[in-house]
Amino acid sequence: MSQIGALITHPPSEGVEFARIEGEIGKDKGIKVRTLYTGICGTDRGIVRGALKFAYDPSGFDFQVLGHECIGQVESSNSDIFKKGDLVVPLVRRPGDCPNCRIGRPDNCSDGNKHEAGITGLHGFMREYFYEEAKNLVPVKNKDLAKIAVLTEPLKNVVKAFEVFEKVSSRSIFQNEFSTNEGKNALIIGSANEAFLYSFVAREYGFETYMANRHPIEDSKLEMCANFGVKFVDYSKDVNFPTNFGLDLIIDTSGDPSTIVRFLRKATYNAVVILFGTNGRAPDGVITGADIDWIVERNITICGSVDAARIHYEKALDLIQKWHLAHPGVMDRMITGIFKPEETNIFTVKPTGEIKSVIKWNELG
Numbered sequence: 442m443s444q445i446g447a448l449i450t451h452p453p454s455e456g457v458e459f460a461r462i463e464g465e466i467g468k469d470k471g472i473k474v475r476t477l478y479t480g481i482c483g484t485d486r487g488i489v490r491g492a493l494k495f496a497y498d499p500s501g502f503d504f505q506v507l508g509h510e511c512i513g514q515v516e517s518s519n520s521d522i523f524k525k526g527d528l529v530v531p532l533v534r535r536p537g538d539c540p541n542c543r544i545g546r547p548d549n550c551s552d553g554n555k556h557e558a559g560i561t562g563l564h565g566f567m568r569e570y571f572y573e574e575a576k577n578l579v580p581v582k583n584k585d586l587a588k589i590a591v592l593t594e595p596l597k598n599v600v601k602a603f604e605v606f607e608k609v610s611s612r613s614i615f616q617n618e619f620s621t622n623e624g625k626n627a628l629i630i631g632s633a634n635e636a637f638l639y640s641f642v643a644r645e646y647g648f649e650t651y652m653a654n655r656h657p658i659e660d661s662k663l664e665m666c667a668n669f670g671v672k673f674v675d676y677s678k679d680v681n682f683p684t685n686f687g688l689d690l691i692i693d694t695s696g697d698p699s700t701i702v703r704f705l706r707k708a709t710y711n712a713v714v715i716l717f718g719t720n721g722r723a724p725d726g727v728i729t730g731a732d733i734d735w736i737v738e739r740n741i742t743i744c745g746s747v748d749a750a751r752i753h754y755e756k757a758l759d760l761i762q763k764w765h766l767a768h769p770g771v772m773d774r775m776i777t778g779i780f781k782p783e784e785t786n787i788f789t790v791k792p793t794g795e796i797k798s799v800i801k802w803n804e805l806g
Protein backbone atom coordinates (compact mmCIF):
# COMPACT_ATOMS: atom_id res chain seq x y z
CA MET A 442 0.00 0.00 0.00
CA SER A 443 1.47 3.34 -1.00
CA GLN A 444 1.65 6.37 1.26
CA ILE A 445 1.26 9.90 -0.08
CA GLY A 446 1.72 13.41 1.28
CA ALA A 447 -1.47 15.21 2.27
CA LEU A 448 -2.63 18.17 4.32
CA ILE A 449 -4.89 16.80 7.00
CA THR A 450 -7.19 18.42 9.54
CA HIS A 451 -9.39 17.25 12.40
CA PRO A 452 -12.46 19.48 12.15
CA PRO A 453 -13.99 21.06 14.08
CA SER A 454 -10.73 21.08 16.11
CA GLU A 455 -8.06 23.55 14.96
CA GLY A 456 -4.78 22.71 13.23
CA VAL A 457 -3.37 21.32 9.99
CA GLU A 458 -0.40 19.05 9.31
CA PHE A 459 1.45 17.77 6.29
CA ALA A 460 1.32 14.01 6.88
CA ARG A 461 1.62 10.69 5.09
CA ILE A 462 -1.71 8.98 4.45
CA GLU A 463 -2.92 5.91 2.62
CA GLY A 464 -2.77 6.69 -1.12
CA GLU A 465 -5.45 4.26 -2.25
CA ILE A 466 -8.38 5.81 -0.35
CA GLY A 467 -11.42 5.70 -2.64
CA LYS A 468 -9.64 3.65 -5.32
CA ASP A 469 -12.92 2.01 -6.35
CA LYS A 470 -14.04 5.39 -7.77
CA GLY A 471 -11.91 4.45 -10.76
CA ILE A 472 -10.22 7.63 -12.02
CA LYS A 473 -6.84 8.52 -10.53
CA VAL A 474 -6.17 12.26 -10.58
CA ARG A 475 -2.75 13.79 -9.89
CA THR A 476 -3.27 17.07 -8.10
CA LEU A 477 -1.57 20.01 -9.86
CA TYR A 478 -2.69 23.00 -7.78
CA THR A 479 -5.02 23.58 -4.87
CA GLY A 480 -6.23 27.04 -3.90
CA ILE A 481 -6.37 28.31 -0.33
CA CYS A 482 -9.45 30.23 0.71
CA GLY A 483 -11.10 31.62 3.82
CA THR A 484 -12.97 28.35 4.38
CA ASP A 485 -9.69 26.40 4.57
CA ARG A 486 -8.27 28.95 6.99
CA GLY A 487 -11.48 28.83 9.04
CA ILE A 488 -11.16 25.03 9.35
CA VAL A 489 -7.49 25.32 10.37
CA ARG A 490 -8.43 27.97 12.93
CA GLY A 491 -11.13 25.67 14.33
CA ALA A 492 -13.77 28.31 13.55
CA LEU A 493 -15.95 26.21 11.21
CA LYS A 494 -17.98 24.20 13.68
CA PHE A 495 -20.05 22.55 10.93
CA ALA A 496 -16.95 20.88 9.40
CA TYR A 497 -16.39 17.19 10.24
CA ASP A 498 -14.29 14.13 9.31
CA PRO A 499 -15.48 11.59 6.73
CA SER A 500 -17.21 8.57 8.21
CA GLY A 501 -14.67 5.92 9.27
CA PHE A 502 -11.71 8.35 9.43
CA ASP A 503 -10.20 10.31 12.30
CA PHE A 504 -8.98 13.05 9.92
CA GLN A 505 -10.13 14.91 6.82
CA VAL A 506 -7.92 15.85 3.88
CA LEU A 507 -8.26 19.62 3.44
CA GLY A 508 -8.86 21.47 0.16
CA HIS A 509 -11.75 22.07 -2.22
CA GLU A 510 -10.27 24.39 -4.91
CA CYS A 511 -8.37 22.12 -7.26
CA ILE A 512 -7.10 21.43 -10.74
CA GLY A 513 -5.69 18.01 -11.49
CA GLN A 514 -4.58 15.76 -14.32
CA VAL A 515 -5.92 12.29 -14.99
CA GLU A 516 -3.25 9.64 -14.35
CA SER A 517 -5.34 6.56 -15.12
CA SER A 518 -8.98 6.04 -15.92
CA ASN A 519 -11.58 3.30 -16.15
CA SER A 520 -13.96 5.70 -17.93
CA ASP A 521 -14.57 6.42 -21.63
CA ILE A 522 -15.08 10.09 -20.78
CA PHE A 523 -11.60 10.80 -19.39
CA LYS A 524 -8.20 9.56 -20.50
CA LYS A 525 -4.66 9.88 -19.12
CA GLY A 526 -3.41 13.45 -19.42
CA ASP A 527 -6.83 15.16 -19.33
CA LEU A 528 -7.13 18.20 -17.07
CA VAL A 529 -10.04 18.16 -14.64
CA VAL A 530 -11.62 20.24 -11.90
CA PRO A 531 -13.40 18.12 -9.24
CA LEU A 532 -16.83 19.09 -7.91
CA VAL A 533 -16.91 20.04 -4.23
CA ARG A 534 -20.49 19.46 -3.13
CA ARG A 535 -21.93 15.95 -3.43
CA PRO A 536 -25.67 15.34 -3.36
CA GLY A 537 -27.73 13.89 -0.56
CA ASP A 538 -31.20 12.57 -1.38
CA CYS A 539 -33.45 15.65 -1.18
CA PRO A 540 -35.35 16.66 -4.35
CA ASN A 541 -32.88 19.43 -5.28
CA CYS A 542 -29.90 17.12 -4.80
CA ARG A 543 -31.59 14.48 -6.95
CA ILE A 544 -32.03 16.90 -9.87
CA GLY A 545 -28.32 17.80 -9.84
CA ARG A 546 -28.61 20.96 -7.80
CA PRO A 547 -26.97 20.03 -4.49
CA ASP A 548 -26.05 23.74 -4.24
CA ASN A 549 -29.74 24.27 -3.41
CA CYS A 550 -29.88 21.28 -1.03
CA SER A 551 -33.08 21.52 0.99
CA ASP A 552 -32.23 19.38 4.02
CA GLY A 553 -28.49 19.95 4.49
CA ASN A 554 -27.63 16.26 4.02
CA LYS A 555 -25.00 16.90 1.33
CA HIS A 556 -21.24 16.55 1.70
CA GLU A 557 -18.47 18.91 0.66
CA ALA A 558 -14.97 17.73 -0.20
CA GLY A 559 -12.44 19.05 2.29
CA ILE A 560 -15.18 20.60 4.46
CA THR A 561 -18.01 18.32 5.57
CA GLY A 562 -17.46 14.59 5.76
CA LEU A 563 -15.55 14.03 2.51
CA HIS A 564 -11.80 14.07 1.87
CA GLY A 565 -10.57 17.09 -0.05
CA PHE A 566 -7.90 17.48 -2.70
CA MET A 567 -4.80 18.70 -0.84
CA ARG A 568 -2.91 15.45 -1.45
CA GLU A 569 -0.58 14.15 -4.15
CA TYR A 570 -3.37 12.30 -5.91
CA PHE A 571 -6.94 11.19 -5.33
CA TYR A 572 -9.56 8.93 -6.91
CA GLU A 573 -12.81 10.22 -8.35
CA GLU A 574 -15.80 9.18 -10.44
CA ALA A 575 -16.33 10.70 -13.90
CA LYS A 576 -19.59 12.36 -12.84
CA ASN A 577 -17.67 14.44 -10.29
CA LEU A 578 -15.02 15.74 -12.70
CA VAL A 579 -15.38 18.74 -15.02
CA PRO A 580 -13.10 18.62 -18.09
CA VAL A 581 -10.69 21.50 -18.81
CA LYS A 582 -9.99 21.41 -22.55
CA ASN A 583 -7.17 23.95 -22.79
CA LYS A 584 -3.77 22.98 -21.34
CA ASP A 585 -2.89 26.71 -21.09
CA LEU A 586 -5.35 26.83 -18.18
CA ALA A 587 -3.46 24.17 -16.18
CA LYS A 588 -2.73 26.68 -13.41
CA ILE A 589 -5.43 29.37 -13.60
CA ALA A 590 -8.29 26.88 -13.78
CA VAL A 591 -7.69 26.48 -10.03
CA LEU A 592 -9.92 29.60 -9.96
CA THR A 593 -12.85 27.60 -11.40
CA GLU A 594 -14.13 26.60 -7.97
CA PRO A 595 -14.34 30.12 -6.48
CA LEU A 596 -15.63 31.51 -9.80
CA LYS A 597 -18.44 28.96 -10.03
CA ASN A 598 -19.94 30.51 -6.87
CA VAL A 599 -20.00 33.87 -8.65
CA VAL A 600 -21.65 32.40 -11.76
CA LYS A 601 -24.39 30.88 -9.57
CA ALA A 602 -24.95 34.16 -7.70
CA PHE A 603 -25.46 35.92 -11.03
CA GLU A 604 -28.00 33.23 -11.95
CA VAL A 605 -29.82 34.26 -8.77
CA PHE A 606 -29.51 37.91 -9.84
CA GLU A 607 -30.99 37.13 -13.27
CA LYS A 608 -33.96 35.30 -11.79
CA VAL A 609 -34.70 38.00 -9.23
CA SER A 610 -34.20 40.97 -11.56
CA SER A 611 -36.55 39.46 -14.16
CA ARG A 612 -39.56 40.42 -12.00
CA SER A 613 -39.37 44.02 -13.31
CA ILE A 614 -37.82 45.96 -16.16
CA PHE A 615 -34.33 46.04 -14.70
CA GLN A 616 -32.22 46.84 -17.73
CA ASN A 617 -32.02 50.16 -19.57
CA GLU A 618 -33.90 51.03 -22.78
CA PHE A 619 -31.23 49.22 -24.80
CA SER A 620 -31.81 45.99 -22.81
CA THR A 621 -28.33 46.11 -21.29
CA ASN A 622 -27.00 46.92 -17.84
CA GLU A 623 -24.92 49.85 -19.14
CA GLY A 624 -25.47 52.78 -16.80
CA LYS A 625 -26.50 50.50 -13.95
CA ASN A 626 -24.25 50.45 -10.91
CA ALA A 627 -22.91 47.39 -9.13
CA LEU A 628 -21.07 47.45 -5.84
CA ILE A 629 -18.95 44.53 -4.66
CA ILE A 630 -18.10 44.72 -0.94
CA GLY A 631 -14.68 43.27 -0.06
CA SER A 632 -11.32 43.06 -1.80
CA ALA A 633 -10.25 39.41 -1.54
CA ASN A 634 -10.25 36.85 -4.36
CA GLU A 635 -14.03 36.39 -4.55
CA ALA A 636 -14.58 40.17 -4.69
CA PHE A 637 -12.32 40.37 -7.74
CA LEU A 638 -14.17 37.53 -9.45
CA TYR A 639 -17.57 39.13 -8.66
CA SER A 640 -16.31 42.44 -10.05
CA PHE A 641 -15.08 40.86 -13.27
CA VAL A 642 -18.41 39.11 -13.84
CA ALA A 643 -20.33 42.32 -13.07
CA ARG A 644 -18.28 43.94 -15.86
CA GLU A 645 -19.25 41.03 -18.15
CA TYR A 646 -22.87 41.99 -17.46
CA GLY A 647 -22.08 45.59 -18.43
CA PHE A 648 -22.40 47.16 -14.98
CA GLU A 649 -20.49 50.24 -13.94
CA THR A 650 -18.63 48.30 -11.24
CA TYR A 651 -17.20 49.44 -7.91
CA MET A 652 -15.26 47.31 -5.47
CA ALA A 653 -15.23 48.71 -1.96
CA ASN A 654 -13.38 48.15 1.28
CA ARG A 655 -12.69 50.29 4.34
CA HIS A 656 -8.94 50.38 3.71
CA PRO A 657 -6.72 51.01 0.68
CA ILE A 658 -5.50 48.09 -1.48
CA GLU A 659 -2.06 47.49 -2.98
CA ASP A 660 -1.12 49.00 -6.36
CA SER A 661 -0.96 45.51 -7.88
CA LYS A 662 -4.62 45.00 -6.95
CA LEU A 663 -5.60 48.43 -8.31
CA GLU A 664 -3.91 47.48 -11.56
CA MET A 665 -5.90 44.23 -11.62
CA CYS A 666 -9.12 46.25 -11.20
CA ALA A 667 -8.07 48.64 -13.98
CA ASN A 668 -7.61 45.74 -16.42
CA PHE A 669 -11.30 44.96 -16.12
CA GLY A 670 -12.55 48.55 -15.77
CA VAL A 671 -13.44 48.08 -12.09
CA LYS A 672 -13.22 51.16 -9.84
CA PHE A 673 -11.95 50.71 -6.29
CA VAL A 674 -13.41 52.76 -3.44
CA ASP A 675 -11.79 53.10 0.00
CA TYR A 676 -14.92 54.06 1.93
CA SER A 677 -12.97 54.90 5.09
CA LYS A 678 -11.94 58.00 3.09
CA ASP A 679 -14.88 58.35 0.69
CA VAL A 680 -17.35 58.20 3.58
CA ASN A 681 -20.47 59.18 1.64
CA PHE A 682 -19.91 56.93 -1.37
CA PRO A 683 -21.97 56.86 -3.54
CA THR A 684 -23.28 60.41 -3.39
CA ASN A 685 -24.85 61.08 -6.78
CA PHE A 686 -26.24 57.72 -7.89
CA GLY A 687 -27.94 54.68 -6.41
CA LEU A 688 -26.76 51.09 -6.38
CA ASP A 689 -28.67 48.64 -8.58
CA LEU A 690 -26.76 45.53 -7.55
CA ILE A 691 -24.90 44.99 -4.30
CA ILE A 692 -22.90 41.84 -3.64
CA ASP A 693 -21.38 41.35 -0.22
CA THR A 694 -18.34 39.15 0.33
CA SER A 695 -17.63 40.45 3.85
CA GLY A 696 -20.45 39.00 5.95
CA ASP A 697 -20.30 42.19 8.05
CA PRO A 698 -23.83 43.35 9.00
CA SER A 699 -23.07 47.05 9.55
CA THR A 700 -21.25 47.33 6.20
CA ILE A 701 -24.15 45.65 4.43
CA VAL A 702 -26.71 47.99 6.05
CA ARG A 703 -24.53 51.02 5.24
CA PHE A 704 -24.72 50.25 1.52
CA LEU A 705 -28.29 48.93 1.63
CA ARG A 706 -29.21 52.54 2.38
CA LYS A 707 -27.73 53.44 -1.03
CA ALA A 708 -29.71 50.78 -2.93
CA THR A 709 -32.11 52.16 -5.50
CA TYR A 710 -35.48 51.05 -6.97
CA ASN A 711 -35.65 47.31 -7.78
CA ALA A 712 -32.12 46.79 -6.53
CA VAL A 713 -30.86 43.26 -5.93
CA VAL A 714 -28.67 42.58 -2.90
CA ILE A 715 -26.85 39.25 -2.82
CA LEU A 716 -25.22 38.10 0.40
CA PHE A 717 -22.33 35.71 -0.25
CA GLY A 718 -19.75 36.35 2.48
CA THR A 719 -20.17 34.71 5.87
CA ASN A 720 -18.56 35.81 9.10
CA GLY A 721 -20.19 34.30 12.17
CA ARG A 722 -17.95 36.40 14.41
CA ALA A 723 -18.96 39.77 12.94
CA PRO A 724 -20.52 42.18 15.44
CA ASP A 725 -24.25 42.89 15.21
CA GLY A 726 -25.49 45.60 12.84
CA VAL A 727 -28.65 47.61 13.26
CA ILE A 728 -31.53 47.67 10.78
CA THR A 729 -33.83 50.59 11.56
CA GLY A 730 -37.49 51.11 10.78
CA ALA A 731 -36.39 53.67 8.18
CA ASP A 732 -34.25 50.95 6.53
CA ILE A 733 -37.25 48.62 6.32
CA ASP A 734 -39.32 51.44 4.75
CA TRP A 735 -36.52 52.03 2.24
CA ILE A 736 -36.33 48.32 1.28
CA VAL A 737 -40.11 47.92 0.97
CA GLU A 738 -40.83 51.15 -0.91
CA ARG A 739 -38.15 50.42 -3.50
CA ASN A 740 -38.90 46.72 -4.10
CA ILE A 741 -35.39 45.83 -2.98
CA THR A 742 -34.65 42.09 -2.96
CA ILE A 743 -32.12 40.63 -0.52
CA CYS A 744 -31.02 37.05 -1.13
CA GLY A 745 -28.34 34.63 -0.02
CA SER A 746 -26.34 32.52 -2.46
CA VAL A 747 -24.02 29.63 -1.68
CA ASP A 748 -22.05 27.12 -3.73
CA ALA A 749 -22.97 26.14 -7.30
CA ALA A 750 -23.72 23.17 -9.54
CA ARG A 751 -21.91 21.54 -12.42
CA ILE A 752 -23.34 23.97 -15.00
CA HIS A 753 -21.74 26.85 -13.11
CA TYR A 754 -18.31 25.16 -13.11
CA GLU A 755 -18.65 24.84 -16.89
CA LYS A 756 -19.61 28.51 -17.32
CA ALA A 757 -16.79 29.53 -14.97
CA LEU A 758 -14.30 27.67 -17.16
CA ASP A 759 -15.69 29.44 -20.24
CA LEU A 760 -15.11 32.78 -18.50
CA ILE A 761 -11.56 31.86 -17.45
CA GLN A 762 -10.84 30.87 -21.05
CA LYS A 763 -12.31 34.15 -22.34
CA TRP A 764 -10.43 36.32 -19.85
CA HIS A 765 -7.22 34.42 -20.54
CA LEU A 766 -7.55 35.42 -24.20
CA ALA A 767 -8.91 38.93 -23.65
CA HIS A 768 -6.45 39.94 -20.93
CA PRO A 769 -3.22 38.00 -21.62
CA GLY A 770 -1.26 37.31 -18.43
CA VAL A 771 -3.77 39.00 -16.17
CA MET A 772 -5.42 35.82 -14.89
CA ASP A 773 -1.97 34.48 -13.95
CA ARG A 774 -1.48 37.54 -11.76
CA MET A 775 -4.59 36.56 -9.79
CA ILE A 776 -2.36 33.81 -8.37
CA THR A 777 -0.14 35.85 -6.08
CA GLY A 778 1.78 33.06 -4.39
CA ILE A 779 2.72 29.41 -5.06
CA PHE A 780 3.61 27.39 -1.96
CA LYS A 781 4.85 23.91 -1.09
CA PRO A 782 2.51 21.53 0.80
CA GLU A 783 4.78 21.59 3.86
CA GLU A 784 4.55 25.39 4.15
CA THR A 785 1.55 25.11 6.44
CA ASN A 786 1.87 28.59 7.95
CA ILE A 787 0.19 29.86 4.75
CA PHE A 788 -3.03 28.80 6.52
CA THR A 789 -2.43 31.07 9.51
CA VAL A 790 -0.46 34.00 8.07
CA LYS A 791 -2.05 35.68 5.05
CA PRO A 792 0.65 37.04 2.68
CA THR A 793 0.64 40.79 1.95
CA GLY A 794 -1.11 41.59 -1.32
CA GLU A 795 -2.66 38.14 -1.56
CA ILE A 796 -5.39 37.59 -4.11
CA LYS A 797 -5.09 33.80 -4.43
CA SER A 798 -2.41 31.67 -2.80
CA VAL A 799 -2.05 28.16 -4.20
CA ILE A 800 -0.17 24.99 -3.31
CA LYS A 801 1.66 23.18 -6.09
CA TRP A 802 1.56 19.37 -5.83
CA ASN A 803 2.79 18.02 -9.17
CA GLU A 804 4.15 19.24 -12.51
CA LEU A 805 1.83 19.19 -15.51
CA GLY A 806 2.51 15.90 -17.29
Ligand SMILES: [Zn+2]
Nearest residue numbers: 537539542550
Ligand atom coordinates in the same frame (compact mmCIF):
# COMPACT_ATOMS: atom_id res chain seq x y z
ZN1 LIG B 1 -29.94 17.78 -0.51
